[in-house]
Amino acid sequence: VKNDNSRGRALGTVMVLPDGRKFVWSKAGGTIGAGKLVQDSATSTTYDNALVTPTARAIGAKTLTFTNAAATLAASRFNDGLLMVTKLTGLGYQYRIKSQAAATTTGAITVVLADDDGLIVALDTTSLAGMRQNPYQDVVIAPTTITGVPIGITPVGVVDNDYFWLQVYGAALLLSDAVVFVVGQPVVPSFTVAGAGRVTPKVYTTTTGSRAIIGWARDVSVSADYGSVFLTIGAK
Numbered sequence: 001v002k003n004d005n006s007r008g009r010a011l012g013t014v015m016v017l018p019d020g021r022k023f024v025w026s027k028a029g030g031t032i033g034a035g036k037l038v039q040d041s042a043t044s045t046t047y048d049n050a051l052v053t054p055t056a057r058a059i060g061a062k063t064l065t066f067t068n069a070a071a072t073l074a075a076s077r078f079n080d081g082l083l084m085v086t087k088l089t090g091l092g093y094q095y096r097i098k099s100q101a102a103a104t105t106t107g108a109i110t111v112v113l114a115d116d117d118g119l120i121v122a123l124d125t126t127s128l129a130g131m132r133q134n135p136y137q138d139v140v141i142a143p144t145t146i147t148g149v150p151i152g153i154t155p156v157g158v159v160d161n162d163y164f165w166l167q168v169y170g171a172a173l174l175l176s177d178a179v180v181f182v183v184g185q186p187v188v189p190s191f192t193v194a195g196a197g198r199v200t201p202k203v204y205t206t207t208t209g210s211r212a213i214i215g216w217a218r219d220v221s222v223s224a225d226y227g228s229v230f231l232t233i234g235a236k
Helices: 042-047
Strands: 014-016 022-027 037-039 063-068 082-087 094-100 108-113 128-132 150-153 163-175 186-189 197-199 204-206 209-211 215-217 226-231
Touching: 022 150, 037 163, 042 128, 150 226
Parallel strands: none
Antiparallel strands: 014 022, 022 163, 037 150, 063 108, 082 094, 082 128, 094 108, 150 163, 163 226, 186 197, 186 215, 204 209, 215 226
16 A cells, blocks of 8 residues: 555556455545545536537547636546536436546647547537546545545555555544544544544534545544544445
């Protein structure tokens, strides 16, 4: 699970150890210590539904061109991510992105699909699409106010742009906030300490939003210390 500054493999690649722990190849979007809960990048929503199809594309097409309706876009931001057809012709389908070219604010975005079969349903000029980054690209420490989806725990300390194995399932160490871990109770993201967890007798709602279960406590922790949890974000 050692961090590695060379990409080496596709983001999202899964590794399962003999003891059942599961890890996903990820890229850090900042400095994060070991044993911290992380989420996907909160900045990747800009292109959720902001692309217009200027010309029709037939079934099997792998190179697509869209009109940008969002901010200036750097090349490769959505590599390994997903193209989602969100409205009208072709809606409901999503495709893996192999590469994406740079684009100005209102310029054309060229996207090459990774799937061998290309488009399953043809697109026409009424189609609307969006793109989302690979969830394991530019992961950040989970803030106290939810801005993304909790996706794992860092088993090692990382710095910005490190590639590393993010733990998503099995026995893990996680920082606890002032509400200490109690054996067998569900663990949810903390709303007082970034990157931490806390136990609760049920999924709860606070002024900062609801919190979903990310795992189960395996021992009793000390306040603001690390405790063992059985992580269940990445279902076995």
